[in-house]
Amino acid sequence: MKVLVPVKRVVDYNVKVRVKSDNTGVDIANVKMSMNPFDEIAVEEAVRLKEKGAATEVIAVSCGPAQCQETLRTAMAIGADRAILVQTEEELQPLAVAKILKALVDKEQPGLVILGKQAIDDDCNQTGQMLAALADLPQATFASKVEVADGKATVTREVDGGLETLSVSLPAVVTTDLRLNEPRYVTLPNIMKAKKKPLETVKPEDLGVDVKPRLKTLKVTEPPKRSAGIKVPDVATLVNKLKNEAKVI
Template sequence: MKVLVAVKRVVDANVKVRVKADGSGVDLANVKMSINPFDEIAVEEAVRLKEAGVATEVVVVSCGGSACQETLRGAMAIGADRAILVESSDDVEPLGVAKVLKALVDKEQPRLVILGKQAIDNDCNQTGQMLAALAGLPQATFASKLLVVDGKAAVMREVDGGAETLSLTLPAVVTTDLRLNEPRYVTLPNIMKAKKKPLETVKPEDLGVDVSPRLKTLKVVEPPKRAAGVKVPDVKTLVEKLTTEAKVL
């Protein structure tokens, strides 16, 4: 069984994001970039399926500039077998990424596609759902546990009312939540091995996909700074402020 995993290069989760002075976007100069945490979980889950003998090949794919090769090499260091970079100079929107993945699904014919539920840079939470719709595949989002047996995938997921389990007939699309697994620590030998694994580079037009932007960012601003708190002398004053000022009681 072949598993296809999508990964995205984002600002490292531990970096404090800065907005450009002109408000045109996020300042990426000299900023550490990493694989999107949810995507790293997706790669880890695919590799675990291979180690368990369920999957035979793990293919990782990314869409973006040439710098994404570093992200793909990191995914192969975790354990993916090969990588595909769909190179584009534009900032590809979720719909464009979904169309690219749909073309790769048609080409590679994976039995399972795993994506992170969202990217931490835009928090869109759209690509997996769009891919499932475009490809006409069953989907399960926010997976906290995944079991693949006899051509079916059982996906446990947390919902507002508690938890539920979905049964999907493969091929299918699954998006990962944080509780699905804990990604392994990448060792130096595996990093060196990843440099020798195949990495194919294609253009969106080679796949017959138009990734031209359809959205326009008008302005990016930092969230307003939180106002300082107020100390109160006693509980009575606190209740009064909560009632008259905050109006939460």
């Protein structure tokens, strides 16, 4: 069984994001980039499935500029067997990415597509669900445990009331949550091995996909700075301020 793992190159989670001076977007010049943490969890889970014998091949996929090759090499250092880069300079939105992944699903015929539930740069949480709809595949989102056996994936997900367990027939789409696993540390020997693994580069037009943006960003601004709090002498004053100034009661 092949496992397809889409990964996204994003601003590293330790970096404080800055908005461009003209408010057109986020400034990524000379900023450290890394693999989206949720996607790293997805790669780790795919590699674990291979180590258990449930999968035979792990294919990492990324969409974006040539620099995404670094992210794919990281995925191969974790344990992916090969990688595909869909190279484009266009700003990619979730629907465009889902269409690209659908084309690759048709081409590669994986038994499972496993990806992060969302990217930490746009927090859209849409790509997995859109892919499942376009490819007409069953989906299980926010997975905190995944087991594959007998042509089915059993997925445990956290919901408000506790845990929910879903059984989906393969092929299927699974999106990962933080508690699914802890990705392994990438060692230097594995980084060196990853350089020799195959990395295929294609263009969206090679897959017959139109990636033009459907949404237009009007303005990007930083959230307003939080004002300092105040101390009140007693409960009566607090209630008065909540009622007359904050108007929340």
